[in-house]
Amino acid sequence: MDFDIMKIPRNFILGAAASAWQTEGWAGKKTKQDSYLDLWYKNNKHVWHNGYGPAIATDFYHRFKEDIVLMKEIGLTHYRTSINWSRFLLDYESVIVDEEYADYTDQVINELLKNGIEPMICLEHYELPGELFETYGGWGSKHVVDLFVKYSEKVFERYGDRVKNWFTFNEPIVVQTRVYLDAIRYPFEQNTKKWMQWNFNKALATAKVVQLFNQKGYKERYGSKIGVILNPEVTYARSSAKHDIEAARIYDLFFNRIFLDPSIKGEYPPELFELMEKHDISFDSTENELQIIKENTVDYVGLNLYFPYRVKARTTAWNDSTPFHPAYYYEMFDLPGRKMNPYRGWEIYPRIMFDMAMRMKEDYGNIEWFIAENGMGVENEFRFKNDEGIIQDDYRIEFISDHLKWLLKAVERGSNCTGFMLWAFTDNVSPMNAYKNRYGLVEINLEENRNRKMKKSAYWYMNLIENRELQIHKDVFR
Template sequence: MANAKNGSCDGALKEVRRSDFPEGFVFGVATSAYQVEGARREGGKGDSIWDVFCEKKENIMDRSNGEIAVDQYHRYKEDVELMAKLGFGAYRFSISWPRIFPDGLGTKISAEGVAYYNNLIDSLLEKGIQPYATLYHWDLPYNLHNSMGGWLSEKIVEYFALYAEACFANFGDRVKHWITINEPLQTAVNGYGVGIFAPGVREDTSIEPYLAAHHQLLAHAAAYAVYKEKFKATQGGDVGLVLDCEWAEAFSDKEEDKIATERRLDFQLGWYLDPIFYGDYPAVMRQRLGDKLPKLSEKDKELLSNAIDFVGLNHYTSRFISHVQKPRGIHFYQVQEMERIAKWNNGEVIGDKAASEWLYIVPWGIRRTLNYIATRYRNPKIYVTENGMDEEDSEISTLSEALNDIKRVGYFKGYIAAVAQAIRDGADVRGYFAWSFLDNFEWAQGYTKRFGLVYVDYKNGLTRHPKASALWFSRFLKGEDDEDNNNTEINKG
């Protein structure tokens, strides 16, 4: 296992360059609506589950919320200008469902909501930046949760399809890359199991997370079908699903650890991709969950069959996995019978640590994840839709110190080099999106963590300041050598 531990078998590139990637490969940045937009009560927007979840201040580490966030609703032109000056070719943003349909029901569309996203999309295209739009990044209209149970109700599938159709109709003449749902695992497990994400449900953790996942999967397939039937021929775009996955590496050569590692990947990726590519949930999930895992009808299977144009991968970190018989946590973790390990027995860690307790820097993990998807799922088109690391928000850092995010520069160099290696291995990776463009509201952690390439000064008018990582990206994207451009500056204008 020495190779797995230090990544030596992966032959890391000494210095990654833009020219290491195929022609047409897309480099972009990503955000999501609730994390950056703000304007909770403007433009006719209805409340989302996150708006209401944050009203209970104890739900968020610093008792904050996204009511203003970093105010991209009003500052999108400034942000798009900065993206363009840095040299990014794409922006992955999300559309707020309650900004389009305030009550979620699809009976009345918000003209102001449509106008906002039209303006954002047009601004991106004017600067040569391709829009990658996510339909659902966790901000479910609160009315759908309150009136029918949100993702626990099969009715949600129909409402999501109506919402998707409205977005395709209004924006699809310009948006050619659509993501239906972001990280359904997080919504299912942390929203309807652990309860640390909106809507904060934790009533029957042995049933409801699997039901929420089931309905998200069917909602994705329903939206995919709408696009294929009504828009594909005229608009010519692609529709994908974004999944999050920590790489799982066996802790030892014991067979039980190797099997636990396979099981861990099935409970992350297989949960959503197996029904699309192979017609049912993974056998190990069926075996361990029994009747708790919803059954796919023949109609469901037909709807799901190959209902994907690309796989989006959100990847941040990796873990060693060992088999344990009685793990801690909710049902979802207990039935996996595995433990996620960050350290070897001698105390050596899997990688350097970022700010969040779960995030270790393990570049070789993304290469293995991409190769796993390519091998297991017939080499689909893949976009790395999120990848990045956080730092603590510090009261004592000067602005110049906060901008000097050298560890993040190293993170991106390592991970982007590993993506280039996966492409050489044969994985069909088409693009990479750094998370995140801006420091923003990081869900249950509020504003205590900063993932941004661009520093947002929360105490001085939310002003934007590119960090060293943003300047490194700018040089990388322009094919310039680091040593020749140490003094590169971006004039925000």
């Protein structure tokens, strides 16, 4: 078969990502420092696959130096993780820093820089303090927004001289969608209005933290940037019929534009206000808050893309006795013959990279952006070990390669995409799935003291980073 070579620009980020709660474990955690995820695990442990949760995770807290050696060996240019808000402070109201955890974070950042790896730090990756969730209702509270800004200020003061890439949230829509819209996660409350308020308050929190960041002059002093990491659901209508197109448009409005527009454009689509009013789910906002959002947009965005979302117009009547849900306007659609990841139940459609990239170029002012997560989760990977005990994850290599091809094609077409971050550096704990589906370049062996071992994909990624060349079939874009 004929092959072509795609050149990867030298300044194009090739890194990997994780989060604090999915890697660190609870070592050193104080009694009142539970996050929302910790509360969920403690109160609902049986839904976590085989009972694994954040208690030990990958034990990064003790083994970060070992992991950073592996990052350097692979050649990662950047590593994205988070600071655990629930652990960074001893008192969330008076913003008293936990020096033990802050010193650990200092060590991680310094170790990354010493090894030539640029840290990218997120201020909240589902790590809302449990105390604030139970006392104030979490992100439903404007007071929690203000406490988040105060926490952010402490973090910037501590690490702003070394960290150049900052993000307010990772996937700010996810927790409340699982809890308050679909009611499938602890504490299982269906409340669409509360879902909408969380959405707004997180957008407001991003704008307020951006405002603080700019007022403190971190860009001028250190050349730093601040953004947000979103997970837009690249949406395709079932058909070209008007009713299907309309269903996809409204889906996009509720699940994508609800964060893309305020973060990048500084405003919400007018139709969103109309639909919120129609269905009595309007968020509480003031003119001053909307002005803060308007004046404090992000410098860049990270996008987490895994699979497409396909929708069609409703074919069954909506049950009016149930609370409003955006599904009032659509149904999900399974494309016949689609390629699937059978372990995760997700469609594999690499073209989402190109289509989202073109949207960022055409609809969002060609703002700087990058892929903050993309990867493939597979169950029982030990089946694929060779005689040397190395997992032969050719399926992951194919998945990454196919998505990168479409991403680089978009870069060639002028989309302002500056990099690709793989999820994940190591296998790590995921909500509910725990270690069921493995995503890492590096295996975490649960049976052998969580020992690390690079998979075949790690060696492939190492070669990709060093040579900056991606081999593709000549007919790949047909």
